[in-house]
Amino acid sequence: MSMKEEHIVELENVKKTFRDFWLRPTVAAVDSLSLTVRRGEVFGLLGPNGSGKSTTIKMILGLLAPSAGEVKLFGLSPRSIAARKKLGYLPELSYLHPFLTASETLRYYAGLCGLSRKEAASRTKELLEMVGLSDVASRPVGGFSKGMARRVALASSLIGKPELLILDEPTSGLDPISTKEVKTLVKALAAGGMTVLMTSHLLADAQDVCDRVMIVNHGRCVAEGNVAELETSLEEFFLAKVGDVQDFQLAPFLAAQNVTGKDK
Amino acid sequence: MKAFFAIFRLEFVSMVRSRALLLLALFALAWMFAVPYLITGDGTAEGAREISIRYGFGGVFVITLVSLLATASGSIARERAAKRLPLTMVRPVAYSLVVFAKAAALTLSGAIVLAIACLPALRMSVDGRWHSSAKCNHVLQPLLPSPREEACVMYEVYMKDPETPPEVKRAKRSTVLRLLEARAMDHYQTIPTNETVKWKFNVSGLPGARKAIMGEGDDLPSVRLRLSNMNEVRQDVCGYLSIGKIHAVVSNQTLAVLTFPLSPRSDGGAAEENILSFRNDGSGTSLMLRPRKDVALLVPADAFVWNLFRAWCELVSILALTISFGLFLSSALGRPVALFSAIVILAVSEASPGVISQYPDELETKLSDRIALTVTRFVAEATQPVSSLNPLERLSLDECIEVPEVCRVAAVNLFLLPVLLSLLSGIVLPRKQDEV
Structure with missing residues (x-):
């Protein structure tokens, strides 16, 4: 297998069923899902709310154990320390320790990644500069705006120089300029050889950065392919595959307001 | 790390x-x-x-x-x-x-x-x-058989005794032994008037303890006793305590937890260095104590x-x-x-x-x-x-x-x-x- 074809993430017929206290199955979040992420590519995991994206990501991270099937990260169990050494993760929300400063936050995660004090200091400085937070490095992150906290979280996911970066809604909470910069960053990281697995609701963003996407719905793969080979936009492709989900029942509300969906 | x-x-x-x-x-x-x-x-x-x-x-x-x-x-x-x-x-x-x-x-x-x-x-x-x-x-307790050992001996006697209640004889050995072990801790020893009791101590493990017992050095040991009698009434205690080359005269002390500082014997004689003896010189009723709980030799330690x-x-x-x-x-x-x-x-x-x-x-x-x-x-x-x-x-x-x-x-x-x-x-x- 060439370097390009090396599989960084492998899921084979993975199922995840959540159970209640009495071990009765409640939700089948992921159902017979198989996917592979190759070294150096930007892979997008797309799907509507509740489709099983986050559960899949958590199984890849080793936070959830699959009910059936197999998950491999760098050919190892996701819970092995060797696999976790090569991993960076940005969750959907930032979840930072509010009493730590931005620089302390990065140094904390640097410590967890086993970086020496000197390495941690230089990497912290470099990453804070990269995300444009050098000026507020000594301010507690509890006082940061959502966008600033997001940038600290992004920097902390990169602190251990990971080979695989998992981004859960990376542009969530960012303004359009920061969103553009994050997309540029993801492309640059991929160009540097890093593998990126991301989820996003913003299909235009995914189209801009992803090499390959998988669309999941009800825990199952409904489509998979290279973005460059799509004949339509990703949004049209997505809607064609997932359909009109219609979680909202707007018609009665709009009728009461004397407007129609079309007018809107 | x-x-x-x-x-x-x-x-x-x-x-x-x-x-x-x-x-x-x-x-x-x-x-x-x-x-x-x-x-x-x-x-x-x-x-x-x-x-x-x-x-x-x-x-x-x-x-x-x-x-x-x-x-x-x-x-x-x-x-x-x-x-x-x-x-x-x-x-x-x-x-x-x-x-x-x-x-x-x-x-x-x-x-x-x-x-x-x-x-x-x-x-x-x-x-x-x-x-x-x-x-x-340092608090030294008298060397005695362990409560468990005493309980085992008591158990054999108890089971052979025809007056032992049948429900006790039917009970599990471990249960009876546990109860007897608890009682062994509170086992009383009687000290009749004009009689002497002796308790053995292990002083070999404490550096300086033997020296102190032989009356050498500035800090001499004390003895702590908790005395009582059959009737639980106030009674004056008189007696004589000695170990090695040190001793204390106990005179007119009221029953309680008492600490007696020992001093070198004036007669220059010496008892055994690991045996503490107590003679009850009182004229009242016999004294009682639980050796496992009420007798302690206090050897000065550090600050x-x-x-x-x-x-x-x-x-x-x-x-x-x-x-x-x-x-x-x-x-x-x-x-x-x-x-x-x-x-x-x-x-x-x-x-x-x-x-x-x-x-x-x-x-x-x-x-x-x-x-x-x-x-x-x-x-x-x-x-x-x-x-x-x-x-x-x-x-x-x-x-x-x-x-x-x-x-x-x-x-x-x-x-x-x-x-x-x-x-x-x-x-x-x-x-x-x-x-x-």
Whole structure:
């Protein structure tokens, strides 16, 4: 297998069923899902709310154990320390320790990644500069705006120089300029050889950065392919595959307001 | 180790920046200074010392223990609820190391608070208020067969006795032996008038003890006796105590816990160096005592400050084990359940020895009581590493907390059991995360 074809993430017929206290199955979040992420590519995991994206990501991270099937990260169990050494993760929300400063936050995660004090200091400085937070490095992150906290979280996911970066809604909470910069960053990281697995609701963003996407719905793969080979936009492709989900029942509300969906 | 220190530092910084450590330290100082004014003593230096240590230092310890247990039992559960725990769990660090580092940081916080509480206690010992207790004593007990051995002998006799009730004969051997063992601890010895009793001591393990018994050196041993008689009435005690080349004349002392300082014998004679003899010269009824509980040879040891340090080590060990247990609960349960369980287990473990000692014999109880007693006994045995330690009581009585005991307690409570609980937490942690 060439370097390009090396599989960084492998899921084979993975199922995840959540159970209640009495071990009765409640939700089948992921159902017979198989996917592979190759070294150096930007892979997008797309799907509507509740489709099983986050559960899949958590199984890849080793936070959830699959009910059936197999998950491999760098050919190892996701819970092995060797696999976790090569991993960076940005969750959907930032979840930072509010009493730590931005620089302390990065140094904390640097410590967890086993970086020496000197390495941690230089990497912290470099990453804070990269995300444009050098000026507020000594301010507690509890006082940061959502966008600033997001940038600290992004920097902390990169602190251990990971080979695989998992981004859960990376542009969530960012303004359009920061969103553009994050997309540029993801492309640059991929160009540097890093593998990126991301989820996003913003299909235009995914189209801009992803090499390959998988669309999941009800825990199952409904489509998979290279973005460059799509004949339509990703949004049209997505809607064609997932359909009109219609979680909202707007018609009665709009009728009461004397407007129609079309007018809107 | 870098990951360990990162988590350790985070937890400690959290204690500092949340001001929990500051509040505990201020409480410790304020309480230690306030207690002598809040609680009236008997006017003696010993009374003042006992109040300061038992109620002052003891109060600080209890508050620190409960607050750190609450912090520990909420620590991981709170991180999980705030969804910060996965960010640590996806890093290349063993889950048990996360728990152990947290335990170490919380233990350090507790150690700091207890050290701060030691400062007023230390000052009071140095400025002369406790001049009578500048030194602590090694406490030697008479060499006797173990209560278990005595119970086995009693059991054989008891079972052969035709007057033994049939329900006792039908009972399980282990149950009867346990009851007899408890009674052996309270086995009384009678000392008739004008008779002498002797108790053997092992002084070979204490450097300097033999020298002191032979009347050499400035600090001579004392003997502590707790005497009573058949009728539980006031009675004057007269007698003569001797061991090696030192002795004490006991004259007209009222029945109580009495400490007799020994002095060199004027006749220059010598008794056996490891045999303490007591002659009852009183004219009243026979005297009684429980050799296992009421006789002690007190051999001077080192200064109060060292005893305080050893008590601090034991208390920190107790904190470490309690915190580790709280963190284990926090790994396995949600925050409110973990906190509730921790407080209930702490309360039951404190109360269980008293319940067991005061409850009627198992043979006299109903089935439901026997079940409850079995559960209480299990809790008492499981929590014995903590509940059996009483460094503050011994500190207040000027009894030396022995170095080998401190080393053993530290090895078990500060290291071995916390490591074991951290390993268990490391197993439980991903399983609990799987439920989230």
